[in-house]
Amino acid sequence: MSTAQLSKTQKIFDLLSEVMDPEIPVINVVEMGIVKDISLEDGVSVSITPTYSGCPAMNIIATDIKTKLQDNGHTEVKIIEVLSPAWTTDLMTDEARAKLEAYGIASPNRSSVNNSDPVGTPKECPNCKSANTKLKSHFGSTPCKALYVCVDCLEPFDYFKCH
Numbered sequence: 001m002s003t004a005q006l007s008k009t010q011k012i013f014d015l016l017s018e019v020m021d022p023e024i025p026v027i028n029v030v031e032m033g034i035v036k037d038i039s040l041e042d043g044v045s046v047s048i049t050p051t052y053s054g055c056p057a058m059n060i061i062a063t064d065i066k067t068k069l070q071d072n073g074h075t076e077v078k079i080i081e082v083l084s085p086a087w088t089t090d091l092m093t094d095e096a097r098a099k100l101e102a103y104g105i106a107s108p109n110r111s112s113v114n115n116s117d118p119v120g121t122p123k124e125c126p127n128c129k130s131a132n133t134k135l136k137s138h139f140g141s142t143p144c145k146a147l148y149v150c151v152d153c154l155e156p157f158d159y160f161k162c163h
């Protein structure tokens with residue numbers, strides 16, 4: 001790839017860094033690991049991978065990416081959904097995890113930590129950092145989160161499930 005093309009790709013990544021995850025408005029789609037690939041043949045093609053199958057946010061994300069690029073002069077935008085390899089929470093950057101915690105959502109454990117419990121459990125309460133937490137509901141504010149409550153500070157919080 002030529003230098004000119006590389007910087008063009010970088011500019012598109014920069015634009016996509018301004019597109020936020022609709023369910024977690026502090027994390028952009030690049031940090032989430034949703035954007036897989038960008039191709040500049042035939043306009044712009046963006047390959048995205050759903051965070052989990054049937055995630056209702058994916059349509060919103062595809063539309064937001066399209067709108068962002070079109071608003072910035074890229075008229076030919078194609079969104080390609082890549083289903084394999086599947087997205088896992090391991091693709092989230094450390095920066096994204098830190099932002100998630102700061103937003104009050106416990107970040108997913110690395111899936112390799114405990115294979116017998118694929119969804120994992122939050123390692124600590126995002127509010128007081130206590131490890132003493134209890135599952136309240138398998139589904140939190142969205143299907144990809146579970147609702148926990150901290151036994152120490154009694155604060156309920158969302159846990160971004162591992163998958």
Ligand SMILES: [Zn+2]
Nearest residue numbers: 125128150153
């Ligand atoms: Zn707590």
